[in-house]
Amino acid sequence: MKDKKIGFAMTGSFCTFRRVIDELRILAETGATILPIMSPIAYETDTRFGKAQDFINEIKAITGHDIIHTIVDAEPIGPKNLFDALVIAPCTGNTLAKLAGGITDTSVTMAAKATLRNQKPVIVAVSTNDGLGGSGKNIGHLLNVQNLYFVPYGQDDPVHKTNSLVADMSQITETVHDALMGTQRQPVIF
Numbered sequence: 001m002k003d004k005k006i007g008f009a010m011t012g013s014f015c016t017f018r019r020v021i022d023e024l025r026i027l028a029e030t031g032a033t034i035l036p037i038m039s040p041i042a043y044e045t046d047t048r049f050g051k052a053q054d055f056i057n058e059i060k061a062i063t064g065h066d067i068i069h070t071i072v073d074a075e076p077i078g079p080k081n082l083f084d085a086l087v088i089a090p091c092t093g094n095t096l097a098k099l100a101g102g103i104t105d106t107s108v109t110m111a112a113k114a115t116l117r118n119q120k121p122v123i124v125a126v127s128t129n130d131g132l133g134g135s136g137k138n139i140g141h142l143l144n145v146q147n148l149y150f151v152p153y154g155q156d157d158p159v160h161k162t163n164s165l166v167a168d169m170s171q172i173t174e175t176v177h178d179a180l181m182g183t184q185r186q187p188v189i190f
Contacts, residue, residue, distance in 0.1 A: 001177060017049055043056065
């Protein structure tokens with residue numbers, strides 16, 4: 001993926017940040033230019049999974065770029081045609097709903113709107129506790145959106161969290177590669 005410009009957006013599924021950042025590092029090793037984006041919640045919130053500033057510092061070190069975290073900073077993505085593809089990992093149920101409903105109220109949804117406007121692939125790595133509940137209809141809708149691709153996902157704990165779905169974050173780089181070729185990997189893991 002050398003010479004490709006990839007937007008990499010993170011939303012507030014904090015429990016997956018470590019796995020996602022590890023995959024961000026792998027994606028960066030392909031030679032692609034990675035431009036990081038974080039939703040305001042992901043950018044500002046300290047949790048039991050880590051401090052926001054620590055994640056910000058690590059992401060900046062991996063990508064070599066400042067993080068886009070406001071709508072104002074994300075707005076030029078479309079007119080400047082900045083990305084060959086955009087990854088949203090993790091993508092929460094809240095962000096799934098916004099994407100399905102055409103709502104553009106964060107840096108991440110603005111980046112998605114801009115990338116789709118330019119007919120470029122948006123790759124979604126879902127992470128939501130209600131994927132087989134309230135978010136199920138939004139996933140179903142988004143599976144049919146042109147230029148939107150899913151990192152393969154499945155239930156992460158079918159016994160204790162029966163509605164929860166999480167992408168196999170280790171497949172992010174391969175999914176980006178396939179999406180750039182116009183191909184959807186098998187989206188549902190059994």
